[in-house]
Amino acid sequence: MSKVSLPRHVHRVASRGREYFYYQEGRGTAQAGERIRLPDDPQTPEFWNAVRQAQGTFGPTPTDTVGALIDAFEVSWETRQRKITKGTQDHYRRYLKPPRKAWGDLPARELRPRHVDALVRKIGAEKPGAANNVLDALKALVAWANGPVELLTHDPTQGVERFAKGEGHHPWTPEQLAHAExxxxxxxxxxxxxxxYTGQRISDVVRLNPTHEDEGGFSLSQKKTGVKPWCPIFPELEAEMAKWERRPGPYLIQEEGKGKGKPFSTNQMWKIFDRERQKHPILAGAVPHGLRANAVIRxxxxxxxxxxxxxxxxxxxxxxxHYCRHADRKASGQAVLRELRERSDDTTVKHWKSGKQK
Structure with missing residues (x-):
């Protein structure tokens, strides 16, 4: 069996070609707790139910609950034929928390579209984007559970509608771009x-370093999706980079505090940017992701x-x-306007010698 990530206090023992799993707190110490045998397959709801019981959560909780199903789904990521990126895993964990909280002890076979619809509507009343993400995470869970593992035999997300897409992150205005520069x-x-000038997410920008340079561009696997684009280093960025000190490590490093000299995390970079944004009223509403829109529109x-x-x-x-729709429409309208003006300029009025129009 391929290795999977096990929860705290759970350890694997290999013997005669087989794997066994045990729960024991304080293993190897003088305060070691009771050693509890667990089911053999960590990808089943029964395994995770046994872990919860070993942790002190006893009772008649069924082994086929929604919570146990989510546990099994998360464990399956380690052994899937098509790997799920770390970013996607984090995304699923985050947006499966509301379903876990709402129906954790509900038998999965009793979950119905009306339950899912009610939860999505409740979340969407204030956060439609988050509601869509919850629904997408549930659909991924259900697709897996209805597959070869056969942990479900119905689709509780069937017919549940997503909220309409919003406008997304707005690109920075020309005035905001000029002010930042x-x-x-x-x-x-x-x-x-x-x-x-690269159009990358914060999580990828903070990781960029000279080793990612590849014949005039950047080649870096994106943290969220695993996609590996080739981003040209455009002249504007090249001119700016020429001023930077060449050294190992990320281009972005902390300049003060306990982390001085260390790379930024995504959250740290966000905080630094937000503090700078608060100093300049003209940047109100500008967010780093909006620069991603600016990049593609350009x-x-x-x-x-x-x-x-x-x-x-x-x-x-x-x-x-999606990001370029406004720019494309504006460009199309301006093209029509230019053509109409050109036609008007090309239309000359000729006169007879008598002064009458021809």
């Missing part, structure tokens, strides 16, 4: 240029196709078109 300094300035305006931009930024073609 004129006022940002230090690591915030580096972060701005890397984000604007490339679209330069005449690149959605597929080409997808390859450069690592964004789906659908999302490229």
């Amino acid at each position: 004129q006022t940002f300094t230090g690591m915030v300035r580096r972060f701005y240029f890397l984000s604007r 490339l679209r305006g330069a005449g690149y196709s959605a597929l080409q931009i997808s390859d450069m930024v690592g964004m789906s073609v659908e999302m490229v078109e």
